Amino acid sequence: MNDPVIQMRGVSKAYRKGGQVLHVLEGLDMDVRVGEFLALMGPSGSGKSTILNLIGGLDDPDAGVIHVAGEDVSTLTGDRLATWRARNIGYVFQAFNLIPVLTAQENVELPLLLTPLSKAQRREQARYALEIVGLGDRRDHRPKQLSGGQEQRVAIARAFAMDPTILLCDEPTGDLDRDSADQVLELLRRLAVESNKTIVMVTHDLKAGEMASRVLQLDKGVVEDAPA
Amino acid sequence: MNLGRLIRRHAWSHPVRAFLTVGAVAVAIFLFCFLRSIVTSLDAAVKESASNRIVAASAVSLFQSLPLAYKEAIEAVDGVESVSRFAWFGGRYKKPENFFAQFGCDARTLFSQYPELVLPEGQAEAFIADRTGAIIGIGLAEKYDLKVGDEVPLIGTIYPRADRSMWSFTVRGIYRSKRANVDEMTMYFHFHYLDEALESGESYGPRGTSVYLIRLQDGYRGEDVAAAIDRYYEGGPQRTRTQSEAAFQADFVNMLGNLPTFLMMIGMAVLIAIVFGIVNTMTIAARERLRSMGIMLSLGFSRSVPARLYLVEATGFALTGGVAGVALAFLTQGALRKTFGTQIPMYTVASETYVWAAVICVITGLIGGAVPAWQASRMEAVEQLRRGI
Numbered sequence: 248m249n250d251p252v253i254q255m256r257g258v259s260k261a262y263r264k265g266g267q268v269l270h271v272l273e274g275l276d277m278d279v280r281v282g283e284f285l286a287l288m289g290p291s292g293s294g295k296s297t298i299l300n301l302i303g304g305l306d307d308p309d310a311g312v313i314h315v316a317g318e319d320v321s322t323l324t325g326d327r328l329a330t331w332r333a334r335n336i337g338y339v340f341q342a343f344n345l346i347p348v349l350t351a352q353e354n355v356e357l358p359l360l361l362t363p364l365s366k367a368q369r370r371e372q373a374r375y376a377l378e379i380v381g382l383g384d385r386r387d388h389r390p391k392q393l394s395g396g397q398e399q400r401v402a403i404a405r406a407f408a409m410d411p412t413i414l415l416c417d418e419p420t421g422d423l424d425r426d427s428a429d430q431v432l433e434l435l436r437r438l439a440v441e442s443n444k445t446i447v448m449v450t451h452d453l454k455a456g457e458m459a460s461r462v463l464q465l466d467k468g469v470v471e472d473a474p475a
Numbered sequence: 476m477n478l479g480r481l482i483r484r485h486a487w488s489h490p491v492r493a494f495l496t497v498g499a500v501a502v503a504i505f506l507f508c509f510l511r512s513i514v515t516s517l518d519a520a521v522k523e524s525a526s527n528r529i530v531a532a533s534a535v536s537l538f539q540s541l542p543l544a545y546k547e548a549i550e551a552v553d554g555v556e557s558v559s560r561f562a563w564f565g566g567r568y569k570k571p572e573n574f575f576a577q578f579g580c581d582a583r584t585l586f587s588q589y590p591e592l593v594l595p596e597g598q599a600e601a602f603i604a605d606r607t608g609a610i611i612g613i614g615l616a617e618k619y620d621l622k623v624g625d626e627v628p629l630i631g632t633i634y635p636r637a638d639r640s641m642w643s644f645t646v647r648g649i650y651r652s653k654r655a656n657v658d659e660m661t662m663y664f665h666f667h668y669l670d671e672a673l674e675s676g677e678s679y680g681p682r683g684t685s686v687y688l689i690r691l692q693d694g695y696r697g698e699d700v701a702a703a704i705d706r707y708y709e710g711g712p713q714r715t716r717t718q719s720e721a722a723f724q725a726d727f728v729n730m731l732g733n734l735p736t737f738l739m740m741i742g743m744a745v746l747i748a749i750v751f752g753i754v755n756t757m758t759i760a761a762r763e764r765l766r767s768m769g770i771m772l773s774l775g776f777s778r779s780v781p782a783r784l785y786l787v788e789a790t791g792f793a794l795t796g797g798v799a800g801v802a803l804a805f806l807t808q809g810a811l812r813k814t815f816g817t818q819i820p821m822y823t824v825a826s827e828t829y830v831w832a833a834v835i836c837v838i839t840g841l842i843g844g845a846v847p848a849w850q851a852s853r854m855e856a857v858e859q860l861r862r863g864i
Contacts (some may be wrong), residue, residue, distance in 0.1 A: 305773060317540075326777045333775025344770045349476075349485035356476035358774040369476065405774075 253279035258311030289465035295449040337406030341418035343398040352386040376408035396427025416448040417425040500796020503749035508804035510742040519655035530723040534714035540683030549652030554695030560684035564622035566629030579666040591657040597649030608647035613660030634680035753843030790840030798834030
């Protein structure tokens, strides 16, 4: 668990809003090691989600270098970036972000279209992922037929089915009640421990922080280690 | 699970909108086929005209009759094989609103001049033998449910009967046409029947014939024979204008003014409107799906995938509607031929019209999908996901 799978060096990011420049990250250095379950905490606007987007290559840094799973993400573009993301990154969002017209099974199968798996293999892998998150009996339900907690578990199954190197979770319990949130957190913890997945989770939830193996507190784009 | 399923699910996620879009395309394509078929049917009559027939009409107007005495003189012109009088009768079947074309002609020469007319055995002879007999096209027979032996009462308009009674003809034959230049919505009867009634005073109206139809001997050029006839009557008593059958048919089309151009312009306007319709539908759909497309990008799909999804979906809408529109055009051919039989006797949707409809559907779909596809190709996943967070 000593190799850093994510390395951020001197990373800066600013956004323009209403003619004003908002410096979200300034010269950020951060390492995340293989198998870590890292919680990023801090007030709104401190740059937590920006870090996730930069790690996943959804956003570009204004300055600095980001190495993720052996690649300098900022040099990847277009189809190469998409392929790299499909192989290495799994996303879990606060708003679940399932495709509403597809069933749970189909949502999990969707990213598997990017793999060389056969149709039968894709179906089986998606079924397995849904079993893992305890939704084997909800395969044919559409998102609006599921509870928030179940939707989030489908989203985790979708991310997990691709067997990514890193799981990026943006406020995964933000829209859930306490019971559902606990189930989701327990699921993430199990994935980190049993499957040795690296998880980076943005959260305001103190209990979520307690589940993590390490907590980083962010304040105005500056990182401070905090006890897990 | 495949992307095709995702496209179908997205397309039918709003069934009413999808149905209306497909329906609008279907109506537009049907209208295109219909309007184009009017033009091509009229053109076909011109293009398929026989090259060995020429038509002599009054140089003044098509509505001016030519003297009957011209027949013998025309027959004597070098290159003429046979001459038939064709008198436009203009009658109404039973009621004033029932109109179709009727010509008084020389029955014996009609069949040698028009090998396009095909009748069951014995019917041509039966027609020739009956002074009040007539032959009618199969389209006419079907429209008015007429059979051989039925009486066809006609109200004389150009040639009313002196006692105000109706003209009476007997159906002796029902013909089919081998070519588009001869329609199946016309009635031919004996010129003598009309002329004798005028002679005896049973009827009144202009004496003479509307046109002379001339069949050429082999080896003679229509232009030369036509020029010889027109030269002969250059000094009167009434000048002639003799032209090929194709040119004569084209004159009829030209009498409609710029109608073909007008119809095609309407057709194009309808298609442009439907392109806007599809662009509108797809733009709304694309806006609703920004987040879904952002999710796909975050999952590792390249930007070209959402773009292709929109293009395929829009083309799918256009093709589905197009198939429905083409099917409608195909299935209504018979009914439209009956409805517009008098104006466009050989109304047919040509095979090239179907090809054009398919091409238009594909182009319409691609244009319709191009706008959201272009937007999708420039989309940033973070921006789209942020909308939902």
